[in-house]
Amino acid sequence: MGQRMGMALVGLGAASQPHLRSLQDLAERIDLRYAVTRHPHQDRIRPYAGPVRVISALDEALQDPQVQAVIVATPPATHLAICQQCFAAGKHVLLEKPLELDLQRSAQLVEAAQQSGLHLGVVLQHRFREASVVLQQLLTQGRLGEVQAASVRVPWWRSQAYYNELGRGTLARDGGGVLLTQAIHTLNLFQALVGVQSVKAATVRQTRLHQMETEDHVSALLVLGNGAPGDLMATTAMYPGYPETIEVIGTLGSARLSGASLEVNFLTQETLTVTSEGGTGSGANMMDFSHQPHKDLLTDFIDAIASNRPPRVTGADALSTHALIDELLRMGSSPL
Template sequence: MTRKLGIAVIGLGPASLPHSKSLLDLADRAQVRFAVSRSAERAQAFAGQFPFPTTTDLDAVLADPSVEAVIVLTPPSSHLDVSARCLEAGKHVLVEKPLELTSERGQCLVDTARRTGKVFGVVLQHRFRPASLRLKAALDSGELGSVEAAFLQVPWWRPQAYYDEPGRGTLARDGGGVLLTQAIHSLDLFRSLVGVSRVVAAQALTTGLHRMETEDYVSALLETANGAPATLVTTTAAYPGYPERIEITGTKGFAALIGGRLRLAFLDGREEIVEAEGSTGSGANIMDFPHDAHRAVIADFLDAIEQQRDPVVTGEEALASQRLVDDILACARLGR
């Protein structure tokens, strides 16, 4: 970019940390004009960590022509209202996952983005990890052959204290449990790699390890885009938390993506490993992961604005992953 893009960060909860670190890294491309919170106390605490101007006045931010884009990090229940206001005010929008509480509200947000013509992206950063990009390239190029079977496991842990926070694990605030709130990153990546054409069977429940409204354990039998069998197991009851895992069996080789580390083993004897740095936020410390993937998401968002194109993860892509969550849970409710 020949100039810095003016950005506002809306919502200063835990999710603001990797985004703010990323924006510091991208200071040559973007300038944070405002960091916005409804809470003056939270804004003050944030100001002690990052050198960004803070405010509680969202109306003033949206009226400021120097703010060209916003990153919305508020709770899922507010994504439609906040993001739609920003889009209608002429701002490009990058919103945290999940898209919204329900697919219906998510569709309204996607429709608003298309109608206003602004760049609209969703933070599903697992697609941007180097190992994820290499695995997608191996699949797209045919290096692994055709997909014969696939497996997704998210064995994460959240203590009861996490769900004791107001709204955590509720339909009213989060829209769902482990699938929509934690496993959505891995599920979205999995869908982007192999596709999911059908949910064959599913089970969803709340284990005795948690007191919460929504599910903390989901398993499902799926079919990939080409009809191959796939298995999904996700939970936040696997103490102390382990890296998420994607395995893909192809006619020319096997891939194991564990956290951000990829191992490719080809039938001709070749092997390839893409190493990863840091944890994945699978345990009690939900922010225990590097921010490099978030930085890549924001960089792609900036590129999309500059190049007048869609970002990698569009609203439609995020909505497709959320509808898959709906399908799995609907199948589980039917008891098959």
């Protein structure tokens, strides 16, 4: 076994839990040396079982020469400042989505990473689900033929209690609603699979199921990467919440990706399936999903650092998805 990579984790809210499980699984390769939180307490790092210092000052972790990379799992409004601090200290960054509150600040963050020469990875873990990887391979290999149409649906549920938590669904803390906070994972995967050239039409609204500052329902018509038609629906008002789906029609067959499961039917009558029994976080329990994609994403990130190659999900990838979200909001926004 080679030398373990020293890391620090910033933020110990709900988003940190799959990271902690992944870090525990990867303890032979990663030395989690610090957990940084405003309320330092050792109990907050469960389920990580190894020795780690829980501190309140990020500077202390950044001054440690054994720390090579930092996982940032704090609210979006904090990302730019924290990442700039990490890059200035010579640390690579794995950043929770979204990049930042708005497209301008997100672009500034990506530029800071590029200028530093350090690696910036983004936690858009749906790209690492087995079913997603298989579908990507089928499309890359041309086994579905030429894409004729594709659709993406995110029929999720969040209760009003979720939005009653301080800052939830606000521009000041989250930067947006269902698109930037929930659907961003599936939109990023959809872009990677079939590409999106532009938004032809969109409707953005707030349903009567929620009282919140930002949108909880979006529908749109899209132009895909090859010019074929696409459509989109994303919401957090579909009780009790259902798995997100991506459907692709090709000249040689069709594919349906539902959550972490895939069903492919070729015109030759051959079929292919990838099944998963795990949840997707689509309902009231937003953490109801396997941490395996997080673990695979983290593995790819440290491998990228070791071999000096870009991680699979880069800052530029995430910035492209943020730009698509901005276009959807611009095309469809009306008084909520």
